[in-house]
Amino acid sequence: MTNPISPSVDPSTDRSIDLAVRDAVGQVVASLTRWCGDLDVAEESVADAVEAAVVEWRRTGLPDRPGAWIHTVARRRALDRLRRSSRFAERMPLLAASPSEPKPLDGGDDRLPLLFACCHPALAPESQLALTLRAVIGLTTRQIARALLSTESAVTRRITRAKHKIVANAIPLAVPGPDDRAERLEQVLTVVYLAFNEGYVGTEGAAGHDRVLAEDALWLARLVAAQLPDEPEAIGLAALLTLLHARVRARWDGDRIVLLEHQDRSRWDHAAIADGIELVQRAGALGRPGRLQLQAAIAAVHCEAVSVDATDWSQIVVLYDLLRRHDDSPVVRLNRAVALAHVAGPEVALRDVDVLRAELEEYHLFHAVRAHLLRGLERHDDARVADAEALARTANDAERRLLTERLA
Secondary structure (H helix, E strand, O other): OOOOOOOOOOHHHHHHHHHHHHHHHHHHHHHHHHHHOOHHHHHHHHHHHHHHHHHHHHHHOOOOOHHHHHHHHHHHHHHHHHHOOHHHOOOHHHHHHOOOOOOOEOOEOOHHHHHHHHOOOOOOHHHHHHHHHHHHHOOOHHHHHHHOOOOHHHHHHHHHHHHHHHHHOOOOOOOOOHHHHHHHHHHHHHHHHHHHHHHHOOOEEOOOOOHHHHHHHHHHHHHHHHHOOOOHHHHHHHHHHHHHHOOHHHHEEOOEEOOHHHOOHHHOOHHHHHHHHHHHHHHHHOOOOOHHHHHHHHHHHHHHOOOOOOOOHHHHHHHHHHHOOOOOOHHHHHHHHHHHHHHHOHHHHHHHHHOOHHHHOOOHHHHHHHHHHHHHOOOHHHHHHHHHHHHOOOEEHHHHHHHHHHHO
16 A cells, blocks of 8 residues: 555665555454454444554554554454444453454454455445455555545545445354355456456556555455465466566566567566466366466467567467357457467458457557457558557557557
């Protein structure tokens, strides 16, 4: 998290605080919820504790046990809230005397049951994402508003509605059993992926990306994979995000985005790439292929290549064909066409892209891909028209700069 209290703080100090908060928040929220039976009280109290921690730790440095510090302050704040609530009056003596320290829940990490509760299908998708970023990762309302390109008041309303629905629907903090897990896990993985994408390349804004948010989502994906080692799609998401994030240093030049074909591959994190490829192999060994595993396999082929020309584009096309059995969305078909251009030429690929117009007319990357293929056919005037269409449909400043330079 990057707390807004003071702008004149050493970034390394704030990053150390970010990591300490991220590691502690989900566990403390879950333990306090289990202790008092009220997610709203627990989450608000932890949020107060985090705000206090940032102020104190910027002044004095990190304590030896940051999680214990947050837990102690949050418990005090929770007791204050409970004393003001008539429905807790009879239970107050017991609560004040009972322990509330974080401990493993359901035989694993406290944060995983909390994540499943935050991603319950009874909650609206935008509320799931906001509540996950707040309760599990520990971002402030201001940070979430910035990451989701919303206002603080709108984010507050989303989070409040989500917590009230959890109470109204008696949603437990629990990981579903294997028989009920598939649909819920898909939702959890989708929310984590959305959080990563908002960091990897924002839908709009001057910065273009939020590396800290992407790292938080990657951490969450790896947590889910570690806690559910028999779920290949969870491992597949961890692999995919690991491989994508491994290229981030070469993907940005200040606030300028650098496309894959122009990236300095020596700047990629090759240790992370090896780790991501190992995760792809581990997921594949479970014998239950899915969309995230196949996306990770595609990313792995890109990461293994020493250059664009050396990329095994035929293998990527085959992987996209396999992916379409699990996800035949227009965006997947658009991405397949980019790979197909390297195998069958831009004219064949352009035909595949043009049939997607009705579904992707308002998607800026549809027009950007068309422009790329039209340039390959030396139809430069048509390419400029397509680039202009892409420019009119993106609000991300980094993408706008790239497209504006092309048009110039």
